[in-house]
Amino acid sequence: MKQNNYHDEQNKQNILKMRAVLETLPPFCKTFFRGIEEYTSARTRLAYAYDIRLFFEFLHEKNAVCAKMEISQYPLTILEQLNRQDIEEYLEYMALYEKDGKEISNDERGKARKLASLRSFYNYFYQNEMISQNPASLVPLPKRHEKEIIRLEPNEVAILLDQVEDGTKLTKKELEYHKKTKLRDVALLTLLLGTGIRVSECVGLNLSDVDFESDGIKIRRKGGYEAVIYFGEEVETALLDYLEEREHIIPEAGHEDALFLSLQNRRMAVRSVENLVKKYASRVTTLKKITPHKLRSTYGTALYQETGDIYLVADVLGHKDVNTTRKHYAAQEDERRRQARNFVKLREKPD
Numbered sequence: 001m002k003q004n005n006y007h008d009e010q011n012k013q014n015i016l017k018m019r020a021v022l023e024t025l026p027p028f029c030k031t032f033f034r035g036i037e038e039y040t041s042a043r044t045r046l047a048y049a050y051d052i053r054l055f056f057e058f059l060h061e062k063n064a065v066c067a068k069m070e071i072s073q074y075p076l077t078i079l080e081q082l083n084r085q086d087i088e089e090y091l092e093y094m095a096l097y098e099k100d101g102k103e104i105s106n107d108e109r110g111k112a113r114k115l116a117s118l119r120s121f122y123n124y125f126y127q128n129e130m131i132s133q134n135p136a137s138l139v140p141l142p143k144r145h146e147k148e149i150i151r152l153e154p155n156e157v158a159i160l161l162d163q164v165e166d167g168t169k170l171t172k173k174e175l176e177y178h179k180k181t182k183l184r185d186v187a188l189l190t191l192l193l194g195t196g197i198r199v200s201e202c203v204g205l206n207l208s209d210v211d212f213e214s215d216g217i218k219i220r221r222k223g224g225y226e227a228v229i230y231f232g233e234e235v236e237t238a239l240l241d242y243l244e245e246r247e248h249i250i251p252e253a254g255h256e257d258a259l260f261l262s263l264q265n266r267r268m269a270v271r272s273v274e275n276l277v278k279k280y281a282s283r284v285t286t287l288k289k290i291t292p293h294k295l296r297s298t299y300g301t302a303l304y305q306e307t308g309d310i311y312l313v314a315d316v317l318g319h320k321d322v323n324t325t326r327k328h329y330a331a332q333e334d335e336r337r338r339q340a341r342n343f344v345k346l347r348e349k350p351d
Helices: 006-022 029-039 042-062 084-094 108-127 154-166 172-195 199-203 233-246 270-281 292-307 310-317 322-328 330-340
Strands: 096-099 102-105 216-220 226-230
Touching: 006 029, 006 042, 029 042, 029 108, 042 084, 042 108, 084 096, 084 108, 154 172, 154 270, 172 199, 172 233, 172 270, 172 292, 199 270, 270 292, 292 310, 292 322, 310 322
Parallel strands: none
Antiparallel strands: 096 102, 216 226
């Protein structure tokens, strides 16, 4: 049986989900998604599709003209019949709305993403001269307040890893599972903290992606390209300990090459890793909300503090634009600039 490649499988699932969403949208939407296919991933297109569907659902519910027909019957001309106010009302509605009995809210970041999706959608038809008006371009992006980076201090990292190793604060039932997963969990968290890779990159790892000769792992980045990330001694030790145990596990068919296996002997999912981090983090006394992304920020911070090389940090973390990295670590850059004032002496002080 051909083994499941995690990333190819995810891509396939996203394509199938995308087709299902397209069935609920106006026919002209297919033109847009075909048009952007060459330079976007299936995951990105699916995110666009969900956002655009929300826009049409809002129009169908709140706009008197649009309410008269089904969403799937909307003509392309409906886009230029709307004005700036319609789109602003949509963003206002996105701040808090109800769907399928659930209350959903969006902060500035969420609203900015939804407007960005809508702008791309409108721009495509406007630039291809299929519509003559582009009201989405007139709406300014919501002002985003940058969030402070939350990262773990070295002592907090040590406490977290100690908890993963000894499980002293786990419940009796959790301890039963801990006996079976301890080496895996230590290896997984040590890898996340010691390389800064994303959870999706971590769960996508195969046994064949780990090379102890070069102490490197081959990962698939966002955007589909491959990269080799190198790890240190602590990660190497944790991985070797786990792999010794991994040799005695018989995986489910199709999951033979997966590096990290669940208790069902299947490739771990992103949600499983998030829950795993949450479980151990809840036992650590800190006011910080620890998530897998915070582990990534912790690594990025430590690497930047040690090297002062923002380009290296961007490269290792897989940021396509160094400005993304600089924005995240601006506070530390400012601190380094403050320290710089004392580095250069103009005149020796007299004894």
